Amino acid sequence: MTQTSSAGRMPEIRVPGMLTLGGLIAGLVAGVLLKGSPVLPPLLDIAGPLGTFWLKALKMTILPLVAGLMFTGIVETAAAANAGAMAKRTLGLIVGVLAASAILGGVLMPAFLALFPPPAIAMPHAAAAPDAPLPGFGDFLGSLVPSNVFTAAADDAMLPVIVFIALFATATTRLAEEPRRHLALLFEGLTGAMIVVIGWVLKVAPLGVFALGLSLAASSGLAAIGALVHYILLVASLGAVFLLGAYPLAVLAGRKRLGAFTRAVLPAQVVAISTQSSLASLPAMLASCRRLEVRNTTSEFVLPLAVTLFRSTGPAMNMGVAIYAAHLAGHTLTPMAIAAGVLVAFVTTFGTVSLPGTLSFIASTGPIAAAMGVPLWPLGILVAVEMLPDIMRTVGNVTMDVAVSSAVDAGVDNEE
DSSP: OOOOOTTSOSOOOOOOHHHHHHHHHHHHHHHHHHTTOTTHHHHHHHHHHHHHHHHHHHHHHHHHHHHHHHHHHHHHHHHHHTTOHHHHHHHHHHHHHHHHHHHHHHHHHHHHHHHSOOOOOOOTTOOOOOOOOOOOHHHHHHHHSOSSHHHHHHTTOHHHHHHHHHHHHHHHTTSOHHHHHHHHHHHHHHHHHHHHHHHHHHHTHHHHHHHHHHHHHHHHTHHHHHHHHHHHHHHHHHHHHHHHHHHHHHHHTSOOOHHHHHHHHHHHHHHHHHHOOTTTTHHHHHHHHHHTTOOHHHHHHHHHHHHHHOOTTHHHHHHHHHHHHHHHTTOOOOHHHHHHHHHHHHHHGGGSTTSOHHHHHHHHHHHHHHHTTOOSHHHHHHGGGTTTHHHHHHHHHHHHHHHHHHHHHHHHHHHO
């Protein structure tokens, strides 16, 4: 879902999405066709280290990128909250929907996997995890606060690092204007530089995912393709939950007739499908609000704010990605691990809305997987097919944005 930052200061990065998908398909086809061939082992000797190298390059960008994005997102959210009563009402609704999205993602994806088991595949990087006692609630609370944030970062303990960044960003909103502005510029520069670096890494994504796809197909054959199709359907289903949830929100909270809302939002949904961009869909969303007789003062305030800060499908679908990655890696998730993922999915969603879909995928799902203890290498394969579930992300977000505008406008009526 391609978007630009609200400030318009982020560098423009072109991600080779179709080439990346093509690289994955080529790797999978080559692995299936060459399975059992004497040519395959020498190719795997090259593909294995190449895929590992690309994954490490991808992983090194996650923490600094998330730090910059989270800081900027939290500061911008706090600034928006000070804009007046309508802003507070809008942000309250946005925060509530995002929290529900994170929780439902953590609940529904394991249920989907239980109801619709994926094809059994042998993942080339999977390794048996050593037996360890299950962490309890006390362990979970203790993991939230780092005794040393730098040590936690070095140990890939993403959850306490994210909690620290969130507290740090919130604390800066209490500072005087000048030091707050200097810190904002520092983190804005950090974010911009890391976006450039990750853009460089993703330019060679077709080669990296070809290597990973070749290794995967060589070990699992056609089942690997079936697992990816299964993944796309399940993750898209999580987005569909919030796409459908926008309709009762518009009817119950926005006091719109179901048929009227359905007809009004359809043109914006068509634009969302064709562009995969909430920002590009903004004019169509404004037109949808006019058809619904939402006040111009409401829609012209709520929709730009929603495009900047709000992705209703994000936490749910990102949780789905991380949980599916755990399944691919053979990693068993405890309830406390899922709770950690839910918390990170909710917090980090405020910092990734300004990124193109592939960059957003890495910045959003990487911290969640790390917080849950899930190996990150499955994300290197799943990123190649992100453009397909990304359609559902954008349509769901656009539909929910219009529903939220209706609900906020109805709140204005109640106050009057």
